Amino acid sequence: MTEQIDEQPQQKENEKWHRLSLVSIIYYLVKIFKQLINNALPSLAPLLIVILNSDNKVLMLVSIVAVLLALLLLTSFLQYWFFRYRLTASEVLINQGVFKKEHRVINFDRVQNININQPFYFKPFKLVSLVIDTAGSSSGEGALAGIGTEQAETIRDTILLSQSQQKSQTTQQDEEPLDITPEQEQPSEVLATAELGDSIRFGLANNSGYFLLALMAPFYKTIQQNIAAWIGEENITAWFDLFSHKAIGIIVMVLLVFVTVIFLVTVVSVVGAILNYHNYRLTLQDKTLKRSSGLLNTHEESLNLQKVQALVRHKNMIARMLGRENLILRQTSSGQSNQQPSKKASQFLVPSRTAQQSLKLIAEIAPNRQEPKQTFGISQRYVLKTWLVNFGLPIVIFSSPFIWFANKPELMFGWGIMLIFLPLIYLRWRKYRYGITSEYGYIQTGLFGYRRVDFPLFKVQRVSISQSLLQKRKGLANLTIYLASGPMTIPYMPISHARQWFDEIYYKIETDQRPWF
Amino acid sequence: MDTFSNTQLDTAELPQVSNIQFVSLHEDYPKVVLISLIIKFLIFLIPINIGIYLIPKLDHHPVMIIAMIVLPLYILFIGHRGAKAKQYALREHDLLFVKGLFWQKTTAVSFNRIQHIDLSHGPLERKYGMASLAFFTAGGSSADLAIPGLPAEDAKNLRSFILQRTGLDTEQSQAEQL
Numbered sequence: 001m002t003e004q005i006d007e008q009p010q011q012k013e014n015e016k017w018h019r020l021s022l023v024s025i026i027y028y029l030v031k032i033f034k035q036l037i038n039n040a041l042p043s044l045a046p047l048l049i050v051i052l053n054s055d056n057k058v059l060m061l062v063s064i065v066a067v068l069l070a071l072l073l074l075t076s077f078l079q080y081w082f083f084r085y086r087l088t089a090s091e092v093l094i095n096q097g098v099f100k101k102e103h104r105v106i107n108f109d110r111v112q113n114i115n116i117n118q119p120f121y122f123k124p125f126k127l128v129s130l131v132i133d134t135a136g137s138s139s140g141e142g143a144l145a146g147i148g149t150e151q152a153e154t155i156r157d158t159i160l161l162s163q164s165q166q167k168s169q170t171t172q173q174d175e176e177p178l179d180i181t182p183e184q185e186q187p188s189e190v191l192a193t194a195e196l197g198d199s200i201r202f203g204l205a206n207n208s209g210y211f212l213l214a215l216m217a218p219f220y221k222t223i224q225q226n227i228a229a230w231i232g233e234e235n236i237t238a239w240f241d242l243f244s245h246k247a248i249g250i251i252v253m254v255l256l257v258f259v260t261v262i263f264l265v266t267v268v269s270v271v272g273a274i275l276n277y278h279n280y281r282l283t284l285q286d287k288t289l290k291r292s293s294g295l296l297n298t299h300e301e302s303l304n305l306q307k308v309q310a311l312v313r314h315k316n317m318i319a320r321m322l323g324r325e326n327l328i329l330r331q332t333s334s335g336q337s338n339q340q341p342s343k344k345a346s347q348f349l350v351p352s353r354t355a356q357q358s359l360k361l362i363a364e365i366a367p368n369r370q371e372p373k374q375t376f377g378i379s380q381r382y383v384l385k386t387w388l389v390n391f392g393l394p395i396v397i398f399s400s401p402f403i404w405f406a407n408k409p410e411l412m413f414g415w416g417i418m419l420i421f422l423p424l425i426y427l428r429w430r431k432y433r434y435g436i437t438s439e440y441g442y443i444q445t446g447l448f449g450y451r452r453v454d455f456p457l458f459k460v461q462r463v464s465i466s467q468s469l470l471q472k473r474k475g476l477a478n479l480t481i482y483l484a485s486g487p488m489t490i491p492y493m494p495i496s497h498a499r500q501w502f503d504e505i506y507y508k509i510e511t512d513q514r515p516w517f
Numbered sequence: 518m519d520t521f522s523n524t525q526l527d528t529a530e531l532p533q534v535s536n537i538q539f540v541s542l543h544e545d546y547p548k549v550v551l552i553s554l555i556i557k558f559l560i561f562l563i564p565i566n567i568g569i570y571l572i573p574k575l576d577h578h579p580v581m582i583i584a585m586i587v588l589p590l591y592i593l594f595i596g597h598r599g600a601k602a603k604q605y606a607l608r609e610h611d612l613l614f615v616k617g618l619f620w621q622k623t624t625a626v627s628f629n630r631i632q633h634i635d636l637s638h639g640p641l642e643r644k645y646g647m648a649s650l651a652f653f654t655a656g657g658s659s660a661d662l663a664i665p666g667l668p669a670e671d672a673k674n675l676r677s678f679i680l681q682r683t684g685l686d687t688e689q690s691q692a693e694q695l
Contacts, residue, residue: 332655461654462661464624465534472621484655502623503531509627510610516630517655 017084017095023125024083024146028076030119036072085144087155090162092132094142106142108162110134112307112331113348116152116300128152128300132159156302160288163304191364194280194293198352202326203273205319205352207266277351284364289329289348303348307331307517309485310455311366313358317448326351327358329365330485332517362454369454372435372442379476382492383422383429391418434490436501441481443488455483458512460505465498481505484517532608534623539604539615545645546666547600553641554596558589605664612652612679614664626652626662628682636676638669648672 036044047064054060078098086093094104115131122128129145130152144152194202228236243249278295284305292300308329315325329348350361362369395418399411424447431446436457444452461482471477477498480489490498543549562585569581599618606613613625635651642648642665649665650672667675 461630462624462626464622466617466620466622468620482654482661499533499535502534502625506534506611506625506627507531509630 017086018147020080020083020085020144020146021125021127021148022080022146023122023127024129025073025076025080026121027119027129027145028079029072030121032072032075032079085142087158092142092155092159094144104142106132106134108159111159111163113301113303114156114159115302116149116156118149118294118298118300120296122146130155160302160304164287188283188285188290189364190281190283191289191361192280192282192350192353192357194277194351196274196278198280198324199274199277200270201319201322201324202277202351203270204266205316205322205324206273206326207269207318273351280351282350282361289365291348291350301348303329303331305365306515308348308365309459309483309516310453311362311369312454313353313355313362313450313452315446315449315451320449322352324352324354325358327353327361330483332484366440366454366456368439368456370437370440372437372440375433375435375442375444376493376497378429378432378434378490379474379492379494380429381471381474381476382432383425385470385492386425386429387418387422391421432490434493434497436504441501441505443481443490453488455481457505457508458514459483459516460509461516463502463505465495465502467495534613534625537606537608537613539606539613541604542600542664542666543645543647543668546603546647547597549641549645549647549666550596550600551593554593562589600666603664603666605667607675610682612662612664612675614662624662626654628679630654631679631683634676634679636672642666643669646670650676 051057051060051064075098079096082096082098082101084095090108092106092108094102094106096102096104112133115133116128117131118128126149127146128149129143130147132142132144134141144155147155239253240246240249243252275295275297276299277293280291280293282289282291284290287305289303289305290300292298309332310330312328312330313325314328319325327350329350331348350358353361392415395414399414402408403411428445428447431444431450433442433444435442439456439458440454441457441460442452442454444450461484463482464480465477466480467477471492472495475495476492477495478489478491479493479498479501480487481501566585569585595618599616602618602621603614603616605615610629611625611627613623615621615623632653632655634653636648637651638648646669647666648669649663650667651663652661654661
């Protein structure tokens with residue numbers, strides 16, 4: 001397929017609808033299979049019953065699997081067959097859908113970032129999948145899975161070029177030459193790489209395996225029974241006989257299981273991190289950041305610097321022990337603010353940096369940013385009020401009827417237990433720091449680790465100040481800053497500071513002509 | 518993030534949020550809030566009351582009587598006071614809005630951050646010649662700033678004034694032409 005396209009003259013190529021490579025059937029197969037595992041696994045349970053109840057289990061199993069596979073193959077083939085795409089001077093057009101036809105138009109201006117991924121099954125064929133993310137709805141995303149590597153890079157460069165041209169046009173209109181970009185291509189500059197050690201550290205610190213544990217929770221009982229059956233009852237009693245006390249035997253066993261599980265989960269996480277971040281390279285070329293990484297599946301992501309809304313340095317408890325932090329470049333989140341911004345779309349992550357490394361990186365990405373001269377903590381009232389509102393009052397209110405009517409005074413111990421949250425809130429209170437410079441705002445939050453957010457003031461969408469009556473009396477206020485990437489709140493700051501931030505940010509928004517997006 | 522400009526500014530000379538003259542909403546707005554609250558009570562409370570009446574034990578319990586009479590009255594009182602507390606102010610480059618009795622909240626939308634503006638009026642609002650304006654910025658899901666109970670004429674003028682300031686009106690008419 002791709003060979004045919006290459007033979008076409010350049011002009012005609014743009015008017016023709018292209019089809020993906022035949023290999024993309026594998027991509028759709030994998031995609032549908034993943035969806036099936038994620039969403040429809042319970043609905044396959046009846047099939048399992050059919051298999052178990054049939055006379056010839058093997059035959060039944062084989063035939064059901066064969067039918068399912070055939071169905072999957074057919075669907076994948078149909079998806080491949082009905083997928084067509086076309087490039088115009090300013091848009092990518094995609095037609096897809098087997099029963100429900102979908103015509104998608106992606107304007108180059110709306111493109112937020114472009115990723116080139118290479119799943120391992122595309123490697124032998126020198127194919128990649130080009131994923132075009134747009135600002136706003138997730139349905140605006142377009143994936144061309146199964147096009148030639150060079151073609152993908154051409155499309156990406158075309159879109160990026162058109163964006164930077166658009167940008168320079170608008171700046172000319174405003175008669176404000178904001179950046180004097182030389183016409184010739186700038187050499188790309190390697191900003192960061194991640195070695196094997198960095199990937200391992202990232203895997204240790206950002207243990208995604210715990211999610212796996214949570215996912216497996218419904219099956220704990222079955223797993224437990226299976227393991228017990230596998231070990232055998234005699235062996236278990238023999239184990240207990242090793243210890244003088246049965247209780248010690250149980251404790252040792254629980255500890256052993258716990259350590260094994262943590263170990264396994266950590267291994268999974270580290271392996272995952274190596275798969276994802278192997279050979280990580282972050283380069284800067286002509287205001288565009290590019291990252292590429294991956295062992296089996298290689299990902300390549302591009303991001304225009306102008307689209308970065310905030311710089312986040314994040315360090316959790318384990319990362320703190322390892323002396324590393326992650327740098328996250330936040331982009332516009334798509335619509336749903338109450339949902340966690342999806343990792344894929346709105347985060348651009350540089351794993352495992354030391355504090356100096358990420359500061360240096362920030363200096364390259366955001367040259368205007370300065371370290372705030374002075375940072376402030378928030379009022380001590382935060383500790384008690386947060387505890388009372390979230391833990392103290394609810395437990396008193398919910399347990400009182402039981403204590404009063406059911407005469408269960410022992411429930412009052414629950415009040416004491418709630419006290420253990422007090423030190424945690426205290427730690428959180430200590431971590432709050434904020435500072436402002438003429439260009440950037442800085443907010444630090446955290447519990448054991450920290451999350452340091454630097455954001456350009458002129459990219460703020462809006463600000464709100466809120467005060468409870470008690471806060472008002474004490475001259476305190478909560479300040480919420482809404483960025484296109486999401487909101488951030490500084491609680492219990494002096495009202496004078498809140499007003500100062502409010503005034504300075506609005507002054508910046510209203511006088512700075514640079515586009516925030 | 519492109520060019521470096523860093524002129525010294527005197528913080529005291531910036532426009533300040535603390536000395537702004539705020540304007541109240543339509544004079545009938547508190548009344549409209551009361552009426553709509555009463556309608557809501559009628560819709561939700563009457564079925565609940567009938568339900569309680571049918572459960573004999575709960576019928577005359579003092580807690581129930583308090584809950585059924587005092588609570589709605591309190592909500593009406595708060596709603597009325599809250600409606601009176603809502604105020605807005607128009608500045609050259611932004612629109613400020615204050616609300617809240619126990620939790621006072623000041624927020625503003627800058628004209629050059631507004632993505633689009635919704636003007637709406639329900640049947641009750643229309644009867645009293647009022648309209649609501651909702652302003653949307655990026656990164657939020659619902660309306661980022663909603664001002665209810667504006668005199669209809671003011672709302673319309675405000676909307677076209679802000680659209681003019683943002684340049685959204687030309688963009689919109691261009692989009693309509695396409």
